[in-house]
Amino acid sequence: MPTLDQRLKRLSLARLYAIVDTGYVEPARVSHVTQQLVLGGVDLIQLRAKKLPLAAISELGEKMRAIIPSAGSNAGPLFILNDHPKLVPEVGADGIHVGQDDLSVAVARQQAGAGALVGKSTHSLEQAIAAEKEGADYIGVGPIYATPTKPDYVPVGPALIDQVRTAVRVPQFCIGGINEKTLPEIVTVGARRVVIVSALLQSSDIPAYCRWVREQLETSPTFLKMGFWETLFGPFFRDDQIIRRVREKLSKYPQLNAESFATTYFPEEKQAIAKKLWEITKEHSVADITGLRPEDEFVADLKMDDLDSLSTVEILTHIERDFEVDITDERAVRIRTFGDLVDEIYRLKRNGIVRDR
Numbered sequence: 289m290p291t292l293d294q295r296l297k298r299l300s301l302a303r304l305y306a307i308v309d310t311g312y313v314e315p316a317r318v319s320h321v322t323q324q325l326v327l328g329g330v331d332l333i334q335l336r337a338k339k340l341p342l343a344a345i346s347e348l349g350e351k352m353r354a355i356i357p358s359a360g361s362n363a364g365p366l367f368i369l370n371d372h373p374k375l376v377p378e379v380g381a382d383g384i385h386v387g388q389d390d391l392s393v394a395v396a397r398q399q400a401g402a403g404a405l406v407g408k409s410t411h412s413l414e415q416a417i418a419a420e421k422e423g424a425d426y427i428g429v430g431p432i433y434a435t436p437t438k439p440d441y442v443p444v445g446p447a448l449i450d451q452v453r454t455a456v457r458v459p460q461f462c463i464g465g466i467n468e469k470t471l472p473e474i475v476t477v478g479a480r481r482v483v484i485v486s487a488l489l490q491s492s493d494i495p496a497y498c499r500w501v502r503e504q505l506e507t508s509p510t511f512l513k514m515g516f517w518e519t520l521f522g523p524f525f526r527d528d529q530i531i532r533r534v535r536e537k538l539s540k541y542p543q544l545n546a547e548s549f550a551t552t553y554f555p556e557e558k559q560a561i562a563k564k565l566w567e568i569t570k571e572h573s574v575a576d577i578t579g580l581r582p583e584d585e586f587v588a589d590l591k592m593d594d595l596d597s598l599s600t601v602e603i604l605t606h607i608e609r610d611f612e613v614d615i616t617d618e619r620a621v622r623i624r625t626f627g628d629l630v631d632e633i634y635r636l637k638r639n640g641i642v643r644d645r
Contacts, residue, residue, distance in 0.1 A: 298331070299426060306328075321494065328494055328499060353380045366383065388408075409463075549562065550566065564610065
């Protein structure tokens with residue numbers, strides 16, 4: 289059985305979340321749809337069966353668990369149950385998802401087991417912040433657009449995506465009315481992770497639809513910036529095709545060394561810091577970083593207990609060691625890019641808080 293840490297690591301890399309909703313899928317077809325989603329490469333699958341009795345939900349959950357690989361190098365999607373945490377250990381699910389009017393995160397985790405993931409639905413910036421403080425491992429943000437899945441909910445709109453991304457550090461999955469028409473818009477405003485329900489379940493070719501969605505997410509400007517940092521430590525990043533695309537993108541930028549990078553992009557007083565950061569990155573990288581630019585994203589938020597990329601932990605360790613600074617301190621939580629990191633270290637150094645070895 290995977291540990292919570294192992295599940296959190298897989299969650300940190302997740303992009304596409306599918307929900308098998310019995311409002312769209314007859315119970316007799318749940319196994320087939322689950323197989324198609326696994327073939328499509330989704331990262332999470334949730335069973336949502338609002339109108340079924342617990343015994344029927346448990347039976348469906350066991351069938352889905354038998355289809356979804358759960359351990360080892362061939363581990364499939366994380367398997368999440370909706371609403372019924374006590375069923376999590378019974379069916380062997382990886383976690384539970386609760387709504388705003390359901391159990392608290394703490395109670396859901398207690399009933400599901402200490403090793404289970406707990407996700408929570410949020411419909412505003414305030415709810416998203418509260419869910420993180422409550423201890424949710426991830427949140428759903430939406431509905432972004434009107435959706436037949438939840439017709440009584442008022443759409444929150446794409447603008448909320450960046451607001452939540454700036455304020456919240458746990459993984460955020462955009463949900464509600466996301467399909468081939470709306471996905472490009474939310475990708476443009478910074479969505480990294482999505483939940484798709486009706487458009488995916490009603491597709492004539494579920495695996496192909498999944499692959500199309502992943503392609504849109506993984507080739508977006510936001511993802512490519514993030515992907516640059518995730519490919520610095522390639523063994524943690526699972527898709528070689530993405531790594532190749534990131535490297536191809538970087539190869540189009542001006543090819544610089546540490547000295548030229550610092551002098552090209554930074555004022556004189558910050559050049560020594562920029563040069564050292566470039567050298568640290570180069571030393572511990574498996575990718576060609578000669579195309580690095582200040583606007584390339586470092587991490588969503590620099591907090592060691594909730595990093596968007598596992599690889600970031602390693603590079604931060606080297607940066608903290610060489611600059612003798614706790615870059616995960618509250619002072620640095622708004623750092624988003626390599627340039628921001630240079631600015632923060634410069635500020636700390638200027639104020640006598642950082643001392644180079």
